[in-house]
Amino acid sequence: KAGVTQTPRYLIKTRGQQVTLSCSPISGHRSVSWYQQTPGQGLQFLFEYFSETQRNKGNFPGRFSGRQFSNSRSEMNVSTLELGDSALYLCASSLGGLETQYFGPGTRLLVL
């Protein structure tokens, strides 16, 4: 079974731009969660989608948004990029409920 895939793997943007990251979950998984990893703050939860609905949300500003499609693929959007948004963005998928999350390789975003 194919794992979680994320595209693109690397991205360079400038301040003020917006960016969209994509995550394709493991086949059959209905839950997708997003995390931000930075050297200073570590790994922080952004949000979780299950069956196209946002089910949990972390403590991030409204510039960070997401959505999930009927095939469970998810996108994350960051508007008005700031230098501090430079990070590795990881998505994870699971069957939902109490099941284990499986992580993708991440998208490394650099904001200049």
Added chain:
Amino acid sequence: AQSVTQLDSHVSVSEGTPVLLRCNYSSSYSPSLFWYVQHPNKGLQLLLKYTSAATLVKGINGFEAEFKKSETSFHLTKPSAHMSDAAEYFCVVTSNYGGSQGNLIFGKGTKLSVKP
């Protein structure tokens, strides 16, 4: 509220010696606990998980962890370190409250170095 504290930011061992990575947790509800490993420039891989079954949990690559409720600890151990174990390890907690585990709380990570 839930939180997790990894007591060491960096651990260095010699190849063939035991590994101990320490983790304490705090959770208002019945917790699920995980250890994930991240090799350089790679994603996170699940090593093992505890979900209120046996308190001694065996994972992949010879790792195991023991859930101790009285000490609120979930330390990761391996009897004999291998060079390929060098990576960053994350202790993770989530709550079974509401039946959702979409929100994982990560520790700050412990970087494991293995000397030849």
